[in-house]
Amino acid sequence: MRFAPQHITLKDEQLVEIREATIQDTPDLLTTIKEYIEDSEFIPYTAGEFSLTIEQGWRWIQSFRNSGNSILLVATHKGQIIGNLDVTASSRNMLSHTAVVGIGILKEWRRIGLGTALFEAATNYVKHNTTLEVLWLQVMGTNEAGMRLYRSFGFEETGRAKGFVRLSDGSYSDDIRMTLNLKQI
Ligand SMILES: CC(C)(COP(=O)(O)OP(=O)(O)OC[C@H]1O[C@@H](n2cnc3c(N)ncnc32)[C@H](O)[C@@H]1OP(=O)(O)O)[C@@H](O)C(=O)NCCC(=O)NCCS
Structure with missing residues (x-):
């Protein structure tokens, strides 16, 4: 097993499982992702734009399970998926030590430590992986x-494309790249 399931208690005492x-x-x-995408202004999809079929979703999950270094984690409460985090390793040789990370959590489960628990799990996974060294991500400048x-x-911020994302109200947000080298700390 690449990732042993973990049970964690959130700040509000609720018990959550994190597993592959x-x-x-x-x-x-897919239902959870659609829900948090549609109620978040910080994921660059407009309503209805995220529309994976079950078969496409199945292939997406399977691609993580077939991959040597990428991993898709879900957080569940009483069997229901309340958030997820994906670490997608580059398939290019010169970039094979890098992986991009994405995260999303249902609105009612935010601000009680779940994002921290998922990142804890992901960074520990990378620290113990013999190929991966660097995690990176893109985040909107408005996503405090x-x-x-x-x-x-x-x-740390390693790049900023000013005004790259046009928001639904017509304003623009910077697109920030952040990186973390886990083999240097
Ligand atoms: C970003 C996100 C994953 C954070 O997850 P979370 O479970 O709320 O995070 P945590 O409860 O572990 O909080 C960790 C820290 O993040 C910061 N934080 C979280 N929510 C915050 C908010 N609404 N305002 C300001 N800081 C916030 C705080 O520093 C917090 O630490 P603290 O609670 O000790 O002050 C979550 O808000 C989310 O899913 N948002 C919508 C989707 C999204 O933005 N995805 C990322 C796209 S790049």
Whole structure:
């Protein structure tokens, strides 16, 4: 097993499991992702734009399970998926030590430590992986919650495309790249 399931207690005392996604999770995971995408202004999808079919979702999950270094984690409460985090390693030789990370949590489960627990799990996974060294991500300059979470793990801004994302109200947000070298700390 690449990732041993973990049980954690959140700040509000609720018990959550963090484990690798399986193909049986496909419908529940797609529903959760659609929900948090549609109620977040910080993921660059507009309503209805995220529309993976069950088969596409199944293939997406399977691609993580077939991969040597990428991993897709889900957080569940009483069997329901409430958030997920994916670490997608580059398939290019010169970039094979790097992986991009993405995260999303249902609105009612935010701000009680779940993002921190998922990042704890992901960074530990990378620390014990013999190929991966660097995690990176992209975040909107307006996403204060995300940037605070990432900085708390040592991520640093390594690039900024000014005004790159056009928001629904017509304003523009910077697109920030943050990186963390886990083999140097
Ligand atoms: C970003 C996100 C993953 C954070 O997850 P979370 O479970 O709320 O994070 P945690 O409760 O572990 O909080 C960790 C730290 O992040 C910061 N943070 C979280 N929510 C915040 C908010 N609304 N405002 C300001 N800081 C916030 C705080 O520094 C917090 O530490 P503290 O609670 O000790 O002050 C979550 O808000 C989310 O899913 N948002 C929508 C999707 C999204 O933005 N994905 C990332 C795209 S790059």
